[in-house]
Amino acid sequence: MQRVFSGIQPTGIPHLGNYLGAIRNWVKLQSDHDCIFCLVDMHSITMPWSPEELRQQTLGSAACLLAAGIEPTRLYNQSAVSAHARLGWIFNCVARLGWLNRMTQFKDKAGKNRENHSAGLYVYPNLMAADILAFHATRIPVGDDQKQHIELANDIAQKFNHDMGVDFFPEIEAFIPPAAARVMSLRDGSKKMSKSDPSEQSRIVLTDTADEIALKIRRAKTDPEPLPSEIDGLAERPEARNLVTIYAAMSETTPEAILQQFGGEGFGQFKSALTDLLVAKLAPVATETQHLLKNKDHLISVLRTGAEHARSISEPIVQEAEKLVGFIR
Numbered sequence: 001m002q003r004v005f006s007g008i009q010p011t012g013i014p015h016l017g018n019y020l021g022a023i024r025n026w027v028k029l030q031s032d033h034d035c036i037f038c039l040v041d042m043h044s045i046t047m048p049w050s051p052e053e054l055r056q057q058t059l060g061s062a063a064c065l066l067a068a069g070i071e072p073t074r075l076y077n078q079s080a081v082s083a084h085a086r087l088g089w090i091f092n093c094v095a096r097l098g099w100l101n102r103m104t105q106f107k108d109k110a111g112k113n114r115e116n117h118s119a120g121l122y123v124y125p126n127l128m129a130a131d132i133l134a135f136h137a138t139r140i141p142v143g144d145d146q147k148q149h150i151e152l153a154n155d156i157a158q159k160f161n162h163d164m165g166v167d168f169f170p171e172i173e174a175f176i177p178p179a180a181a182r183v184m185s186l187r188d189g190s191k192k193m194s195k196s197d198p199s200e201q202s203r204i205v206l207t208d209t210a211d212e213i214a215l216k217i218r219r220a221k222t223d224p225e226p227l228p229s230e231i232d233g234l235a236e237r238p239e240a241r242n243l244v245t246i247y248a249a250m251s252e253t254t255p256e257a258i259l260q261q262f263g264g265e266g267f268g269q270f271k272s273a274l275t276d277l278l279v280a281k282l283a284p285v286a287t288e289t290q291h292l293l294k295n296k297d298h299l300i301s302v303l304r305t306g307a308e309h310a311r312s313i314s315e316p317i318v319q320e321a322e323k324l325v326g327f328i329r
């Protein structure tokens with residue numbers, strides 16, 4: 001059975017982009033893959049953070065993922081399993097600075113003020129490569145924004161294998177969903193929906209109430225034209241395209257089918273139908289998340305059990321990598 005690894009940062013409540021780009025596919029993969037899902041709390045501290053918020057968001061994210069259908073035994077938090085940090089350090093010494101300099105996520109997150117960002121943000125992709133390769137996972141369900149990091153992980157694995165003269169780390173494959181792999185901000189069709197966007201209006205999160213969803217969709221940026229009947233009509237209309245893509249992905253159909261239904265109409269009716277769809281699909285997740293959050297001890301024990309399972313797989317692999325490097329164990 002192919003092994004799947006994927007992670008999400010507990011930097012806030014998961015949003016619709018995380019759901020469509022990652023979580024929904026994680027749930028589907030569980031039936032026929034050996035899956036490991038991780039709350040990557042070590043990645044979360046690459047940007048400024050508050051310890052209390054990190055604790056709360058780790059449990060909040062755990063509750064959300066379980067509510068969305070992730071099996072409890074598959075879920076843990078990264079910092080609880082030392083294999084990540086150990087292999088991450090080895091990869092810091094394998095990856096080349098030139099490779100990291102090309103990473104667009106670092107450029108996006110650091111902006112103009114690069115000198116003031118943490119060294120952790122810069123080496124984030126090395127730790128991400130370690131997250132995956134510590135499990136010898138080969139199939140990585142991610143949104144489109146992580147494609148470059150997956151390519152880098154393959155470069156690191158290849159260089160490690162080459163330098164150590166072994167065929168130890170497997171080639172990995174990004175598993176990017178065919179639709180809604182990059183859900184855009186509701187306020188700006190040129191930016192991806194992100195937990196770290198300061199505007200809460202830019203994203204729908206999995207715990208939003210029906211009223212919050214309605215308000216965010218009503219305020220979502222659009223243009224004055226009616227919806228087109230053909231897909232080509234969305235080419236220069238990023239905000240309209242984003243809403244149509246969301247509608248199609250949530251109803252598991254194609255944007256073409258949605259335009260057949262709504263083409264020629266203004267956004268009023270479309271937005272109200274989109275709100276109903278989102279509320280119908282997300283309300284059960286929100287209710288279950290709130291229910292799970294009432295028992296924090298249970299959530300902590302789920303993560304501990306998941307960590308034990310993750311340790312049992314990653315420990316022998318990382319010990320072998322350490323031996324190959326020349327570390328005496």
Ligand code: ATP
Nearest residue numbers: 008009011017021142143181182183193194195196
């Ligand atoms: P942050 O802003 O803190 O980086 P994020 O919103 O980018 O948060 P991550 O935790 O970094 O979320 O990513 C978790 C998963 O969700 C990854 O697989 C990523 O590719 C996917 N993802 C993130 N944003 C989107 C999006 N807008 N559309 C589709 N997939 C996304």
Ligand code: MG
Nearest residue numbers: 009145194195
């Ligand atoms: Mg991100």
